């Protein structure tokens with residue numbers, strides 16, 4: 001496709017997603033301004049991603065540090081969200097490029113974030129990824145371990161825990177999906193009682209972002225609904 005064709009197609013899909021977010025907000029009396037659409041660009045070229053700021057999208061989700069760095073170099077004004085597992089040896093290079101890490105998934109990683117934040121004097125903003133669906137194949141902190149991990153974070157001055165993230169099981173079962181998101185909300189309530197603020201909830205992907213918005217998501221991470229069929233679009 002030409003850039004013009006791509007821009008038109010992306011605008012059409014963005015309108016649809018934004019409309020669905022607004023409708024979900026309306027159903028529960030939320031202000032759509034409280035939901036940030038993170039465009040998960042992990043499957044598309046820099047060329048496709050670079051059209052998004054012109055369409056009002058400035059939040060990009062990437063799951064691999066190297067690809068995040070490549071896209072960030074091409075779109076320096078973009079806010080890049082890391083949504084995949086980070087190996088500790090990539091942390092020093094990745095954190096300075098990342099607006100928010102959604103996938104802090106172990107105490108060991110959190111301690112490495114803390115060391116980095118103390119070294120630079122800027123606490124690392126992050127979300128704790130929780131395995132609410134309890135699928136073995138999924139990453140994230142076990143629900144049972146979350147209170148202890150959160151408690152430990154309060155003693156780590158180099159991290160700023162801004163909230164929680166989860167992924168629902170890939171299923172057509174809307175009840176199960178809603179239960180997963182509701183559990184994240186309830187875990188946040190439990191932690192709030194200990195004095196943590198945790199304003200952000202990152203939940204909802206292409207298949208389930210409306211349910212997530214209805215239940216209180218502040219970030220939805222949408223990939224395939226925006227980019228399906230555009231994976232083969234070349235860089236130039």
Ligand SMILES: *Cc1c(COP(=O)(O)O)cnc(C)c1O
Pocket residue numbers: 040042063083084167205206207221222223224225
């Ligand atoms: C790929 C990915 C998404 C986007 O998924 P889609 O179903 O394509 O919208 C969201 N969150 C995470 C953590 C991902 O890895």
